[in-house]
Amino acid sequence: MPKLTVDGTEVEFEQGMTVLQACELGGAEIPRFCYHDRLSVAGNCRMCLVELEKAPKPIASCAFPAGDGMVIKTNSDSIKKARKGVMEFLLINHPLDCPICEQGGECDLQDQAMAFGFDKTRYEENKRAVPDKYMGPLINTIMTRCIQCTRCVRFATEIAGVEELGLVNRGESVEISSIEKAINSELSGNLIDVCPVGALTSKPYAFSSRPWELRKTPSIDVMDAVGSNIRVDSRGREVLRILPRLHEEINEEWIADKTRYAVDGLRRQRLDKPYVRVDGKLQAVSWDVALQTVVDKLKATSADRIGAVAGDTSDAESMFALKGLMNGLGVKSIDCRQEGAAVGGERGSYLFNTTIEGIESADAILLVGTDPRWEAPLVNARIRKRFLEGGMTVGGIGPSVDLTFQVDWFGTSASDLQAVLDGSSHFSSVLENAQNPMIIVGNGALIGDDGEAVLALAGDVAEKFGMIRDDWNGFNILHQAASRVAGLDMGFVPSENSLSAKQMAGALDVVYLLSADEMDMKGFENSFVIYQGHHGDAGAHGADVILPGAAYTEKNGTYVNLEGRAQLANMAGFPPGDAREDWTIIRALAGQLGVELGFDNLVELRQALVAAVPTMAAIDQIVPTAWAKPGKAGAVSGQAFDLTVTNYYMTDPISRASETMAECSDVFVNIGEPQATGTEG
């Protein structure tokens, strides 16, 4: 490997690296604004100047290819002086309004001005002012603070794949502009993170807190099944914002907008007291009364007339506790698949086997009944990343949606998938010629009556086109629910001769909903509904007893993402009012019902969980899983697949309660529909 010298130390670097990257290998800290690891190189801020021996002047290290034998100095006097000069110029038109700036305390410009700049200004002329721009309901702009690094332009164009931002005008009048349009991307919140100054800040979070006032809790996102790593910033018990945490194999350093902005939903519509329905009206009661009502009802009902459904954001612990309780009562109708997707069975048949990082090795992808952009924005971003490297073909069966990369939507229904298998579709040859082909099956293909048959067909396609090999597994299910894989892992599904979530409607006397809000509640009008959850959403409205539980930021829980990777979410604050952590509610019920669950605290619960589901012990690891043929072969209908997410911004009780998400729905989804004025009926 070639070598160069950084501040007297010899460093080995890989061919193709820039001087800046090589210097970092050598442990030198290079200040920068426009350079970003995951974006193309712009080289326009000039902050990363270093001294190259024999070069007549300092070089911009971010844009300079490293060469064998170079001698670099990053801390010489001339470089310190050059940095001070660059910093002085950057600050010429910067307002220095740090005390009232949202970015204060976590600002690259502030930090680097402290470390590398002058301690006073020599500039006495007028500073320029730039009008603020409209960029939608999520991004606040104070464009006078902008230093024109163009990171946002590059992020929008390259990573998000929406070409709506640009650097307009010239010279002293340059401005970042979206021509007064909201940035229509599910990843737009990351623009705030890439902005090194306070020009782009979070609109909903504006002026609510300073970074040093916040308690930071590392956790896991539950808005989709990706399991993005997040940092929950809270003050007291109030969650103020959510930021991404770096995880190269899952979300890199991005998170989706719903993950970031649905937090205000955690403050609204919360269930903070137990309720019991008396004479058709829900009345607040004590825990004792509520639990006693549930116990009486469960005792009085025969086990085959009881059912339990786990919702999309349930943690593995509470589902495991509920499963234990239902087992103890002899109840067999339990399900974690509210929408009725035909997934289940052997582990290898329902995972995203390729893994998210594995997408980068694929060279052909077949999407079946899925819109990854709305169902899992970060999976979509990863596919786009792979797509931009070139040499990959993406085909799709389902409604043709814009995924920010080119997709050949060649079919609409399962019969087109059959055609791929038979070799009569042009995409068969694409899959045949690919080294590492993938198939991604979404809920859209699996919720129909022929879901199992479609799944089996997808399995046949995977086997036929060499997707299942010792060194490659190209069969993937794109789940939407954060709880789904954990639920399937622990067998939270109906056993033989019992009812699935879809069949429960009208067929049961008592149904236990564990934060399940996507069910059609009309089917339970004549059943006694026990709802345990955190939001007054569909489930709570139709409930006869409400047991207030904790949202995902208020409990320690395990979530297994779509790849089958178990991750621990941490409690950032206590649930509101009388609400309790979910597993403790179920433990209390079990105690009163005389069911022995085998655990009295979270540690024992986790031990029992791991004993029952060994993969839960492998935190943040992908456990190698053998291929298992999914579904059940059968006839497929020619009915076109329908997508299951109709509004990205509202998919669960938290996002439905969020004002920010409601605003996003108005701006991005329900375009042209009459908007609420606030004075309507």
Next chain:
Amino acid sequence: MIVTSRPALETGNFQLTGERRELADKIKLRYPEDRVASAIIPLLDLAQRENDGWLSKEAIDFVAQETGSASIRVYEVASFYTMFNLKPVGKHFIQVCRTTPCWLRGSDELTNKVKSKLGIEIGETTEDGEFTLIEVECLGACCNAPMVQINDDYFEDLTPEHLDKLLDDLKAGHDVSIGSQSGRIGSAPEGGPQTLLETKG
């Protein structure tokens, strides 16, 4: 960078017509298929001529559509170059050169003449929509300073009096002579040739 998500283009009724349409197609053929964005500048020029000397949003979106680019990419180019106007301009677009040689030779008087005669400031258009005045940097006719450019034509060796008459003629729709107004040919010395006199004839 392959981007498929773009705001809808609103080209309205904007179209290039006649020769301009043919020329646009010819220009596009100069570039490989995946590099048609290289035609943005010449197409913007054609669109500006089609649209009475300025680029409307529709005109910019039209060029974006023709070149397969995002609207914002074309807008970046259009806003960068001062030769593209993003606001409506008068029928006669007066650009007074104000760089050193012209300035030394009295460009300020020319600017003041236009201002007082037409009652407009720099960057403004007369109410009748006939004239727009702006100041520009060197137009490369320093030998014939001071000078102004009106639409595509240079008017050189100007005095305020020349300019006064010129504006009257333009407004009246009379023919005007372009180039030097002092009677010399091109940049030839005033009063005829000064050197190589013996080779005459």
